[in-house]
Amino acid sequence: MKLVSYSIGSSAITPGILLPDLHQIIDLNDLGYPTLLSYIEAGLPAVDSRDAISADLVRLHAPLPKPPRIFAIGLNYRDHARESGMAIPTTPVVFFKLATSVIGPGDAIILPKNSTMPDWEAEFAFVIGKGGYRIPGSAWRDHVCAYTNVNDVSARDVQFSSTQWSMSKSFPTFCPLGPYLVTADEIEDPHNLDISLTIDGERMQHSNTRELVFKIPDLVEYLSSITPLLPGDIVSTGTPPGVGLGQNPKRWLKAGETVSVTVQGLGTLTNPLVAE
Incomplete structure (x- = not known):
């Protein structure tokens, strides 16, 4: 469904x-x-x-306009870690996006006045259906109910001014989500899905979820070993290479552009960009 x-x-x-x-x-x-x-x-x-x-x-609109929590996983594609100049993690790098950053398909991403380095991040996300604490990775299919597209919009200058990332990724409109949730029964193998992002039709990112460092079983087990997972929690699994930070020269999002995220089988999430 x-x-x-x-x-x-x-x-x-x-x-x-x-x-x-x-x-x-x-x-x-x-x-x-x-x-x-x-x-x-x-x-x-x-x-x-x-x-x-x-x-x-x-x-x-965003399929889950007010999700309980949005977990985001950093540096979860090896090539993206390299383009960011960071080590490939041995434990999931977890931060949060605030629910107030969620928007839906067609909604405008507002580029904030206090950032000159807004960046894009195409991401594949899964949604928790059945909550639980200390869930073994082998039981992940009992707890994941659906999948969707996320654009983890990020203010790089804000991100690199601090040791934590959540605030730089939680400006209003910085979590486009959708256009719908696709239930888990419709996706045979979530670890073999093409993922891409375009800006005004130009492809900037392209990869496959098989390249994830930490896959869904790893993330379900790790997150639930620390906090009980709740129905409706979203886990955005990280972005592949090709973000603006990794371009030469670096490229940032601009008002007037349109950005689209597509994960195989999950539709396309498209949002225009406007200045604050």
């Missing part, structure tokens, strides 16, 4: 299921699920599709 959050006109954001033809949506609110998180917490039960509405009438 493809899970969405959408609105029609000025109506409230509503959770739904985008049907396989991509032209119709089942309204989950009418079935007793006021948010997509509530549907995830219920275990993604089967629903009746008889009352689907036209997808042409809706605007898509």
Whole structure:
């Protein structure tokens, strides 16, 4: 299934299921699920599709507008660690993106006045369905319910002015997410998915999730050994090489550009860039 959050006109954001033809949506609110998180917490039960509405009438939002937590993994592609001038980690490098940074497909990324080095990062993310503490890596499929695209937008000058990264990656609009969640049953092997990013159609990043240093079982086991994972938690697994920091000369995001992230099987997440 493809899970969405959408609105029609000025109506409230509503959770739904985008049907396989991509032209119709089942309204989950009418079935007793006021948010997509509530549907995830219920275990993604089967629903009746008889009352689907036209997808042409809706605007898509971030599928999880207010996720409980957004874990992000740094330096999780070997070539990206090298282009960043950093050692390949032997333990996952974890930081957080604040939920207030989340936006959806088509929403504008606002380039803040207090950064001159805004950068892009295409990322593949997984979503926790069943929570747990000290989950063995071998049981990860029992706990991961879906996958999605993330753009881990980063203010490099802010990032390198501190020893922690979270603030540089948590400006408003710095976590584009979507366009939908794809349930885990639809992705046969999440560790063999092409991932790419373009700016105005020019490809800047291209890799495959098989290049991840720490894969989903590693991350589920590591994170849950420290904090209980919650339904709706998002884990963004890191970016491949090709970020602006690694270009020669370095290149930063500019107002007027459009950036798109595509992970195989997960659709394309596109956002325009505007100045604050």
